[in-house]
Amino acid sequence: MAEFERHSYDVVVIGAGGAGLRAAIAAHDAGARTAIICKSLLGKAHTVMAEGGAAAAMGNLWPDDSWRVHFRDTMRGGKMLNNWRMAQLHAQEAPERVLELEEWGALFDRTPDGLISQRDFGGHRYARLAHVGDRTGLEMIRTLQQRAVALGIDVFMECTVTEVLTDDGAVAGAFGYWRESGRFIVFETPSIVLATGGIGKVYEVTSNSWEYTGDGHALGLRAGAPLINMEFVQFHPTGMVWPPSVRGILVTESVRGDGGVLKNSEGERFMFNYIPDFFKAETADTEEEADGWYDDKKNNRRPPELLPRDEVARAINSEIKAGRGSPHGGVFLDIASRRSPEFIQRRLPSMYHQFKELADVDITAEPMEIGPTCHYVMGGVEVDADTGASAVTGLYAAGEVSGGMHGSNRLGGNSLSDLLVFGRRAGLNAAYYAGRLSESRPQVSERDVTAAGKAALAPFSDAGRVDENPYTLQKDLQATMQRLVGIIRTREELTQALVELETLKERAKHIQVEGHRQYNPGWHLALDLANMLLVAECVATAALEREESRGGHTRDDFPLPSEDWGSKNLVLTEKDGVVSLKHQPLQTMPGELQQLFEEE
């Protein structure tokens, strides 16, 4: 197939958010010829939307903090379903990774003695998030982007990978297309790092951008890499609810970390009614104690507004259902009555800007209306903790597209640090593997290339029957997922979801795209939809199977966690379009780490 543009690399990274950029930098530093492929322009990936900060036990403000405390917080936040080794590596290496960003030009907010300042966040025992106001993600992506540019790493912008190509079960390359021209492109490479982020776009109300269509999840699955924990989807407690066009846009947890509280329509600070037994010992039960905690963490326990996100999102959901919601179907988030306008503007400048510009709300003078929004998927490609390697030889995954690190629920701030720690590890190991291969590299087969090209063009061919509009199909998929696979789930609804997904899959076969191949968003969406439908099916399938409530998976018909389910993961695989599922026991934590939980 000489007519396709071809490139050869040692390591190809798919995705240019925090994990992808960090992986590419690591692979480059390890001597690999490295390329980054991204769906959008460089610097626009979803990491840019991260607001609060990167969690790292540097101890700049609270010297008692250490990786052990961070590890323990992370495991408890994930309701002990985390891959313990990932949680350990993450807690141990996050400080070094954050400091490294400073070497590359990042300008974090400072403590009075000039070190990196750290802020409070839900589920973290100490103020631990390195931050820049409320635009930490922008700082991180710009720093990594500028580093990657300085190193001269090749970047293929607005280029979309539609297939990972394998040779006898090992990665051989990738097939994709240029958005600008619509022309195909083939990458020959033995190592691919998936760093494509999440799946939030399968829901109606989401904080995620259009790119979050589960590409890496689907690419991995189709190449033979199993996914784990797909039933766990994080609904962030605080998304905007009004006006309708901004519904779902994130309101950072920093608002609560910096003193904001949640109130219902009766003016009640309702989170005190929702403290679960699991967190009772470490959560304040009076407003007085909660308010004292910001300055004196030794003698006060944490405010219930700073419980992990799954707890807070469920509580808000209950308040709204009980008829104590705000006028537009949310609850109130109030920092105006608790902090000075100067403090709010300095600490939360983009929140101030966002509400002022998009909702005519002055957050220094009045409360915000907020409600849960789909934010993050804990599930993803199952990887080896130390190397980021998936079950497919040569295929690595890092960041949101990988699974295990966050268990059943991710703590705020642990994502940015996760990207750095495991982005680097995946990049290094992808490079080492390519280096070890020498000349005997897997070969891209012409048959696979032809098939991938044909599949990518399918939406243009006249199916001869009812034409489906990709935009309508996406909307219908989002409606199904929102209605039937949302925060609170039941067997009936999940079963119904799977039925509706089958219909949607059938309809997707008849998608008809108008226009030509050059920068055609309708065509692009048609290709994304195949991935979205596959990951939506994975989420619904796993959610139906897990008959308990834990973290980002709440079953109305099984409202409590069960010990049996707490000891296993659900693993999903795909063959010929059929998704299958099996149970897999959790890896056992070594004794010295287990001790950290027995000391309670």
Add this chain to the structure above:
Amino acid sequence: MGYDLSMRVWRGDVDSGELAPYTVPVEEGEVVLDAVHRLQATQAPDLAVRWNCKAGKCGSCSAEVNGRPRLMCMTRLTDYDPDETITVTPMRTFPVVKDLVCDVSYNYEKARELPAFAPGPPDPDGKRRMMQADVERGQEFRKCIECFLCQNTCHVIRDHEENKPAFAGPRFFLRYAELDMHPLDTNDRRQLAQEAAGLGMCNITKCCTEVCPENIKITDNAIIPMKERVVDRRYDPLVWLGSKIFRRDERTEV
């Protein structure tokens, strides 16, 4: 409440194009990007437009709305009269790819020409110390979301393709200033900013500042101080001598 908005959207590619008229229903609280999306979903499925976050944080959906450079996601329909026709065209300074999408590679080329941050050694304990007051100047510039509206509006290149090779534009003057004011950097890029990046071609009309969606004071806080720093270096013999003897901030010219 909702109404039928009349719009004109530029449709075409590098060879030719025209303003296509549309009528699209819009709802309360919506922004121009919502209208464009509805157009795409219901009437013009192949309408090309860049966007990502839809919250003013990624800088993807830059265009010209009634001739004014704006982010479509931050331009509320309430800013216009419901009877008014809203015209959306691509940024004029960059070559069109298709419809509202431009080829902005000029900006990525300029980014590559800029020498990277080069810190000195850390403190003996391996950490780096900077005071909040010292990082705040750079932080203002790092709010930049790279929407390239400042580049688009700058008259040095807006209708002067011939100036592009020698002119990096306001976005990168911001970057030069940021690095020059970084407490830990060791490179002196003033000569470079003036000569290779064309800082001298800017005659501070402040158009860039006016269109910045992040409200960065590009001209006052970055370009003018940078021009002063260049002048200090070039024309004051005492400063010149001083810089030879007591190398300024321990910086090395690049």
